[in-house]
Structures are given as C-alpha cells and as structure tokens.
Amino acid sequence: MAKIKEYIPIVGQSVIDDLRLIAEKLKGKVIQHVNSTAVGGGVAEILNCMIPLLQELGVDARWDVIKGGDQFFRITKKFHNSLHGKEEEIHSEDFHVFLETSKKNIEKVDIYGDAVFIHDPQPIALIKKKNDNKWVWRCHVDISKPNKRVWKFLCDFISKYDAAVFSAPSFSHKLPVRQFLISPSIDPLSDKNKDLPKNVIREVLMKYGITRNKPMITQISRFDVLKDPLGVIDAYWQVKKHVDCQLVLAGGGATDDPEGMKVFTEVKEKVKGHKDIHVLFHPFTDMEINALQRAATVIVQKSVKEGFGLTVTEALWKAKPVVASHVGGIPLQIKHKYSGLLCYSTEGAAFALKQLLSTPEYAKKLGENGREHIKNNFLITRHMKDYILLFLALYYKKNVVNL
Numbered sequence: 001m002a003k004i005k006e007y008i009p010i011v012g013q014s015v016i017d018d019l020r021l022i023a024e025k026l027k028g029k030v031i032q033h034v035n036s037t038a039v040g041g042g043v044a045e046i047l048n049c050m051i052p053l054l055q056e057l058g059v060d061a062r063w064d065v066i067k068g069g070d071q072f073f074r075i076t077k078k079f080h081n082s083l084h085g086k087e088e089e090i091h092s093e094d095f096h097v098f099l100e101t102s103k104k105n106i107e108k109v110d111i112y113g114d115a116v117f118i119h120d121p122q123p124i125a126l127i128k129k130k131n132d133n134k135w136v137w138r139c140h141v142d143i144s145k146p147n148k149r150v151w152k153f154l155c156d157f158i159s160k161y162d163a164a165v166f167s168a169p170s171f172s173h174k175l176p177v178r179q180f181l182i183s184p185s186i187d188p189l190s191d192k193n194k195d196l197p198k199n200v201i202r203e204v205l206m207k208y209g210i211t212r213n214k215p216m217i218t219q220i221s222r223f224d225v226l227k228d229p230l231g232v233i234d235a236y237w238q239v240k241k242h243v244d245c246q247l248v249l250a251g252g253g254a255t256d257d258p259e260g261m262k263v264f265t266e267v268k269e270k271v272k273g274h275k276d277i278h279v280l281f282h283p284f285t286d287m288e289i290n291a292l293q294r295a296a297t298v299i300v301q302k303s304v305k306e307g308f309g310l311t312v313t314e315a316l317w318k319a320k321p322v323v324a325s326h327v328g329g330i331p332l333q334i335k336h337k338y339s340g341l342l343c344y345s346t347e348g349a350a351f352a353l354k355q356l357l358s359t360p361e362y363a364k365k366l367g368e369n370g371r372e373h374i375k376n377n378f379l380i381t382r383h384m385k386d387y388i389l390l391f392l393a394l395y396y397k398k399n400v401v402n403l
Contacts, residue, residue, distance in 0.1 A: 002189035011381045022388050023057035031061045032113025036122035038065050042310045049187040066123045072101040076122045082147035084305035124157045134394040138165045141307040142328040167308045168329045184308045185383035191286035204291035215245040218296035220311050222251045223263040228302045238350035243357045252282020298356045316370030321363035323352040339370040
C-alpha cells in the first residue's frame with residue numbers, strides 16, 4: 001500500500017500539503033463508511049485504497065460491511081438495475097425482504113461514527129440508527145431515469161439523511177437534503193494502475209493463452225447485463241470483417257451481485273468455437289487486470305448504464321484509446337474526439353473501433369489526452385480532498401455545496 005508522500009511526483013507537493021491542512025480540521029471526528037461488500041466492484045476498491053490514506057493523514061476513517069443472504073442480494077440487484085432504468089419485476093415481497101434484512105443489520109451493525117457515510121441502497125435503512133451524528137448517503141449508480149416505485153421507496157430513507165452525494169450532475173433529483181457532486185477516482189499507485197515491466201505483461205498474456213500477433217480489443221468489466229458484453233461481441237464481429245483482430249472480455253462478479261455467473265455463461269455460449277475471442281472470469285490479481293489493459297490496442301466500455309465507469313478511468317490513465325457508451329459518468333471522462341470516442345449503439349461502437357485500429361497515430365493522441373484529463377480530475381488525492389471538505393461542510397449550514 002502506497003504512502004501519501006509517494007503521490008507527490010504525480011500530483012505535486014502542494015496537493016499533498018493541502019490534504020494535510022484540511023485533514024487537520026477533522027481531528028477528533030470518526031468517519032464511518034458502510035457498504036455491502038468488501039470485495040468486488042468500484043466502491044470496495046476505492047475504500048480499500050482511501051481508508052489507509054485518510055488514516056495516514058490523521059483522519060479517523062473506518063469501514064464496516066453489512067450482511068445479507070442470497071435472496072437479499074438478488075433483490076438489491078433488481079433495485080440496482082431498476083434504478084438504472086432497466087425493466088425489472090419488483091414485488092411487494094421484495095420490499096418486505098429488504099426491510100427484514102435491514103432490520104437485522106440495524107440490530108447488528110455498530111454505529112459509532114461522528115459522520116456516517118452509507119454507500120448505495122443496500123445499507124440505506126441504517127439511517128434509523130441516526131442520533132446527533134451526521135449521515136451522508138452516497139449514490140454510485142446512474143439514477144437519471146430510475147424506476148419510480150423503487151426510487152420513492154428509497155427517498156423515504158434519503159430524506160432522513162443530512163446530505164446525498166452523486167457522481168454526475170444528471171443523477172441529481174429534487175430532494176429535501178443538501179446535495180454534493182463528487183466523482184469517483186482511481187489510485188495511480190495501486191497494482192491495477194501502476195507502471196508494469198513489459199515482461200510482466202507478456203507473462204500474463206501467456207498465462208491466459210493470448211498472443212500479440214493481432215490487435216487486441218479489450219473490455220474489463222463485471223459480467224453484468226448493464227455492461228453489455230454480448231453487445232461488445234456483436235460490435236467485434238462487425239470490426240472483424242474489416243480488421244483481423246482479437247477480443248478479450250475479462251471480468252468477474254461481486255459478492256452482492258448474484259447475476260455474474262449467468263451472464264458469463266451466456267457470453268461463453270455465444271462465442272463458442274471462436275478462437276480469437278478470449279473470455280476470462282475472475283479471480284484475477286489487480287496486476288493481471290493492469291497487464292490486460294496495458295496489452296490492449298483499444299479498450300471498450302459498452303455499458304448500457306454506468307454510474308461512472310472506473311474501467312474507463314483506468315484505461316485512460318494508461319493512455320489507452322477508449323471507445324465507450326455515452327451514458328452515466330463516462331462523458332465526464334471522455335470528450336468525444338479529444339480524449340476518446342463516445343458511441344450510442346453497437347454499430348457506432350464498431351465504427352469507432354475500426355477507426356482507431358486503422359489510425360494508430362490518432363488513437364495514440366486520444367490516449368495521451370485522456371491520461372492528462374484523468375491526472376487533473378480523477379485521481380484518489382482529489383477524491384480524498386472532496387470527501388474531507390464534504391465532512392467539514394456537514395458542520396456548516398449551507399443550502400447547496402458542489403465540490
């Protein structure tokens with residue numbers, strides 16, 4: 001785990017000095033994060049990095065995880081999908097099971113923070129333990145067009161919080177609480193993002209039976225319908241007619257996402273017999289994900305919905321040309337034809353991929369621009385600063401604060 005001083009060559013001494021200065025203002029306050037999984041997904045990844053760094057800065061930051069059975073996580077996955085706007089059958093029994101599991105967590109989870117930071121819908125009902133401390137609900141999903149029934153259900157809890165945090169302006173809704181805009185981030189010094197020697201990249205490719213004799217299109221994502229791996233395959237087949245290339249689909253699941261294996265099976269069935277399509281399922285080490293991204297010629301993120309898209313952030317940090325859907329938080333990272341190419345359909349994705357594979361100099365320039373944009377806006381140091389300022393803002397009465 002990197003120390004805070006190791007970020008100085010990347011972000012500059014002044015950024016680290018500012019972090020130390022504002023962190024001092026939180027002395028004596030306990031910041032408690034709560035989410036639904038310690039492994040898998042962007043939230044767990046960010047917290048695994050951020051908590052130790054905040055502690056090094058002198059912030060008493062801690063992290064707890066709620067519990068839930070298979071039925072609870074199947075239901076919260078339906079909630080997740082429906083918040084993204086996907087059609088789901090939501091039954092009254094689903095809300096009942098959610099509340100019953102929440103009741104058990106309310107009884108078992110110790111709430112000790114001066115500021116309690118609740119991530120996503122799964123632990124949202126813990127607000128019933130609110131006393132004189134400050135509570136923030138952090139939404140990591142795209143709720144620009146949520147299922148109204150599920151959103152109304154959640155709003156009954158959100159209205160009891162002191163503030164809500166969203167990743168993109170389009171996710172904001174009219175709420176009776178203060179709202180903050182804070183985008184996620186990556187850790188440039190983590191095993192997933194740090195520079196790798198060429199021999200390490202070569203060894204990872206050999207391990208998974210991937211050669212470098214053809215251009216490589218890669219999508220790194222959970223096997224999730226909202227990540228549209230089947231659509232990626234369709235786009236690849238269109239590209240393959242014109243450019244002899246290969247496709248790598250690599251990902252896994254999270255402990256609070258029961259759909260991963262089903263989608264993985266569908267993907268494997270669709271590509272059966274196609275030797276230039278490599279479908280890889282978790283577990284991978286972070287270093288292996290890093291190597292697969294660095295080996296790619298072009299990285300694609302063809303999400304149907306996306307809270308932010310940290311795999312896009314990771315790819316751009318590695319100066320890779322990226323083709324991604326114009327959804328969720330992705331347009332905050334990619335300015336079309338400057339730091340990547342945005343698409344709206346399978347045909348659009350295929351066209352963009354062909355363009356980048358056919359014009360390597362243009363692809364290289366997009367990747368360079370993308371890396372600079374990530375450096376200036378979406379690294380963990382900026383994220384920590386925003387969170388510290390958010391915690392401090394909770395103790396001051398203002399109507400709206402945008403970070």
